[in-house]
Amino acid sequence: MFPKPTLVVSKCLGFEACRYNGQALSDSFVSQLTSYVEFIPVCPEVEIGLGVPRSPIRLARVEKKLHLYQPATEQVLTDAMADFSTACLDALPQVDGFLLKNRSPSCGPSDVKVYEGLAKSANAKRGSGFFAGCAGDRFPGLPMEDEGRLKNYELREQFLIRVYSLARFRQAKKSGRMRDLVAFHSTHKLLLLAWNQTRFRACGKITANHEKRPVAEVFALYEEELKKALATRPRAPSMINTLMHAFGWVSDGLSREERAYFLESLEEYRDERIPLAALLRLIKGYAVRFDQEYLLDQVILEPFPTTLVKLSDSGKGR
Numbered sequence: 001m002f003p004k005p006t007l008v009v010s011k012c013l014g015f016e017a018c019r020y021n022g023q024a025l026s027d028s029f030v031s032q033l034t035s036y037v038e039f040i041p042v043c044p045e046v047e048i049g050l051g052v053p054r055s056p057i058r059l060a061r062v063e064k065k066l067h068l069y070q071p072a073t074e075q076v077l078t079d080a081m082a083d084f085s086t087a088c089l090d091a092l093p094q095v096d097g098f099l100l101k102n103r104s105p106s107c108g109p110s111d112v113k114v115y116e117g118l119a120k121s122a123n124a125k126r127g128s129g130f131f132a133g134c135a136g137d138r139f140p141g142l143p144m145e146d147e148g149r150l151k152n153y154e155l156r157e158q159f160l161i162r163v164y165s166l167a168r169f170r171q172a173k174k175s176g177r178m179r180d181l182v183a184f185h186s187t188h189k190l191l192l193l194a195w196n197q198t199r200f201r202a203c204g205k206i207t208a209n210h211e212k213r214p215v216a217e218v219f220a221l222y223e224e225e226l227k228k229a230l231a232t233r234p235r236a237p238s239m240i241n242t243l244m245h246a247f248g249w250v251s252d253g254l255s256r257e258e259r260a261y262f263l264e265s266l267e268e269y270r271d272e273r274i275p276l277a278a279l280l281r282l283i284k285g286y287a288v289r290f291d292q293e294y295l296l297d298q299v300i301l302e303p304f305p306t307t308l309v310k311l312s313d314s315g316k317g318r
Contacts, residue, residue: 002305004038005167006093008135010101011041013147018043022053027147029156029310030099036305037163040095042088044106044131048080059105059130060115060122068105068130071120078130081106085134094170095142097163098135102146106131109144141227142166153275153310160304162230165191168299169226173219181219182207191300192229194242199229240270242300243279249295250286277309 009015014031017024033039046052055072068077100107108129115122128136136144143162150156165188172180185192185207192200206222213221243266251259265282268274280301287295295301 002036002164003167003171004036005096005163006038006040007033007163008092008095008098008100009039009041010099010104010107011043011046012101013099015039015041016043018046018052020045020052020054020056025101025147029150030147032308032310033099036308040092042131044081044084044088047088048077048084050077057105058115059112059127060118062117066114066130066133067118069118071118081130082134085131088131089135089138095139096166096170097143097159098132098139098145099150099159100129100132100144100146102148104129104132107146108132109136109146111146111148141224141231143230154272156310157276158233160308161191164304165226165230165299169223173223176215176219178209178215178218181215181222185222187297187299190242190246190298191303192226193245194239194300195234196229196232197238199225203229236270239276240266243269243283246283246295246298246300247286249292250283250290253290254286275309277306281306 009030012019012024013027014024019025045054045057050057050070055070057068057070057077060067060069066078068081069075070077098109100109102108103111103113105112106129109132110128111126112129112132113124114127115124127133132144143159143166145155145159150159168188169184172184185203189200192203202225203222206218206225209218247262251262254262262282265274265279269276269279280303283295284301286292287301
């Protein structure tokens, strides 16, 4: 029942020993995803001809221009990395997101040291790796995270919700049928409502297609709005309001004690003591019990395979 999202992943995250020190990293979440997604592993540094192992490379800003260089050899790698990034990203099939190595000068989505000049003693600010920055420019709105941040369960849940939503949209778009877009929007109503109410309403207007636009144009407009809707982290009050809205479909059939238990659980979610998945499972249980078809059709109740739910949390990244 779940499509397989296609993710670009840093090759050093368990696929090949290609880090600068000749090692690979074993990441439990990446390993867990292997059976559920289509990975496209890439190592930009090896692809531009750097060996394994190799001397570290750096990002530096010189006269407002970003450069990539290797201090030990004084080799400037900017053009080679730019050429590779363009060729690699242009050759990709339709992808649903990026899972990249944190703090890598090539792959890091954020928290990468960017030095103010080429001197070894130069001060550094934080930014994106060279390849990651190119990917963000080439695919605006696609989810991009590093394995470090995804050790936080909230960020991990949101990443999975985004990539699986985009994978489902990609399936609908491939069909080229307006009824599949209508079905997608109908089943994602509560999810979009929780994520961004303004964008949710915009997606609804696009789906209604009062202007009688061609189907391909409607899909393109919806895709742009969908990516914008999912690009920002949902605000807790908006998510809680949506959960209460969903709860309203089943609450009349519950006992006073059951309603009190749900509201207590909602407060635990508000205080970040339990993950969103715990509340979604609770509501889905009620929907199954009362055969509430509207709720059972809403992907927010099970937006990705439940086997990917992990309660472990680094406590960082919020």
